[in-house]
Amino acid sequence: MSLSRSLLAALFAATVALGLSLSSQARDDYEARNEALDDYEPDLEAGEVMFRQCALCHGKHGQGILGGKYPRIAGLPEYYLMNALRDYQTGKRGYDAMLVVGGLKTYDDRDLMDLAGYIADIEIDLDVPGPEEGSARSGRRLYKYDCKTCHGRKAEGKSRKDSPPLRGQYHEYLERQIQLFINKERIHADDPEDKTFVAYEPDELTDILAYIASLDDKDDD
């Protein structure tokens, strides 16, 4: 009994380790696939047609709905959209309805480029409210110390780090993602061993989200 239980535990650990190493390998594979697309000019009209399926949940302008139950996607940078869409395709990020209803399941790399190119170009004015609690002031300090190197001085995202902008996104959605990172249901910073969120108290995370919500989405220097 105890033997088979420890065997099961070992098998489970091996499966988890394999799963995680496969998912980091998957990102290397994305880079190789991106290189093959180097000369490809996205067809934005084709992207617009595909986007109609996405608008069912993300809103007509990709502005997101229901306080971030469906996140804003308009204006997310291409490099990040390509990673995210492939992560949903491979199951590294889980949300099956997007594969079927959104049509993602059938798209190849060029389709993804058309779609990402179109979405990245959508400009909207969206003033997202911050959390009701939380101090943007103390959030600013924490953000500068722990998030700025990768997400940018004004949370505008950094292509060099493959990191998305955080400003202009619903705090409810961001908070849900942080919870997924903490539960290891989504990998943060492409590092299965990432420890960014372990030392934070919930109210400190709320402070960071309050600070992010206070940033101007259009401030681009």
Ligand code: HEC
């Ligand atoms: C059935 C509803 C639905 C449809 C259709 C849908 N999405 Fe989503 N999408 C969601 C939900 C819900 C999430 C958040 C899931 C999560 O928490 O991981 C999401 C998350 C995303 C994200 C992640 C955003 C981020 O900041 O990481 C991207 C990108 C995205 N969707 C793009 C698309 C595109 C492109 C399409 C069309 C091909 C599409 N979605 C169709 C519901 C949908």
Ligand code: HEC
């Ligand atoms: C080592 C670099 C790094 C640091 C430091 C970092 N991040 Fe990230 N973060 C990333 C990357 C890369 C992603 C994109 C992950 C992906 O592609 O799925 C990300 C994604 C996120 C997301 C998901 C956004 C979305 O649209 O789904 C949130 C929320 C987030 N980070 C919050 C934070 C916060 C808050 C801090 C500071 C406490 C922080 N990060 C520090 C690199 C970093």
